[in-house]
Amino acid sequence: MPQGGELTTVIRKIVQIDEELCNGCGQCIPKCAEGALQIVNGKAKIVSETYCDGLGACIGECPQGAITVIEREAEEFDEKAVEKHLTEETTRASQTPVKPQWPVKINLIPRQAPFFNQANLLIVADCAPVAYPDLQKQLPGKRILIGCPKFEDARGYAEKLREILKLNDVVSVTVVHMEVPCCSGLKWAVDKALQESGKQVPVKRYIMAIGGELNEQ
Numbered sequence: 001m002p003q004g005g006e007l008t009t010v011i012r013k014i015v016q017i018d019e020e021l022c023n024g025c026g027q028c029i030p031k032c033a034e035g036a037l038q039i040v041n042g043k044a045k046i047v048s049e050t051y052c053d054g055l056g057a058c059i060g061e062c063p064q065g066a067i068t069v070i071e072r073e074a075e076e077f078d079e080k081a082v083e084k085h086l087t088e089e090t091t092r093a094s095q096t097p098v099k100p101q102w103p104v105k106i107n108l109i110p111r112q113a114p115f116f117n118q119a120n121l122l123i124v125a126d127c128a129p130v131a132y133p134d135l136q137k138q139l140p141g142k143r144i145l146i147g148c149p150k151f152e153d154a155r156g157y158a159e160k161l162r163e164i165l166k167l168n169d170v171v172s173v174t175v176v177h178m179e180v181p182c183c184s185g186l187k188w189a190v191d192k193a194l195q196e197s198g199k200q201v202p203v204k205r206y207i208m209a210i211g212g213e214l215n216e217q
Helices: 079-095 154-167 181-197
Strands: 010-019 037-040 043-046 067-075 119-125 143-147 171-179 204-208 214-216
Touching: 010 043, 067 171, 119 181, 154 181, 181 204
Parallel strands: 119 143, 119 171, 171 204
Antiparallel strands: 010 067, 037 043, 204 214
């Protein structure tokens, strides 16, 4: 980048999004490690060309085939700008106030509530916050729903979550469960709820390892 902050353009590879094919599902967003993509007015957009490295990690996540990598004149990829952007986004998320909610159990929480408006949901197996006490610090700014698919009805969870997704303007869903077979029922319930709700909401999944590590899938 030249002095004075003026951006330079070069011929390079960069992601291109076909707006006619894009349905705003957001599945590409979590796979963009540089934070170059956001959903704007119901469509995936590159928020800044300097954040896009052109490698296309997001392509395989698009069920509509709306993302390609092309070669054209674009602003240079700027690694330092990406680092600053990601730091600012993390700080903003951690500082965004989230008013307390109650209850948090999936079976008890209402199907529709003001705290679900523009909410980022954290759907978590009830053992996980105990095994990883800093879970809310690691994943800040989210509305928490807790359940245990082993001792409660996973199908009931799917039905409840489906109604929550249908009746509220949910922005994203993060699922966290333990590294044990019975916990996978929580992911099943979320997938089922999303399918039946007809909503396109970006989803992230984390598995809590036996040793306490939080691993993104």
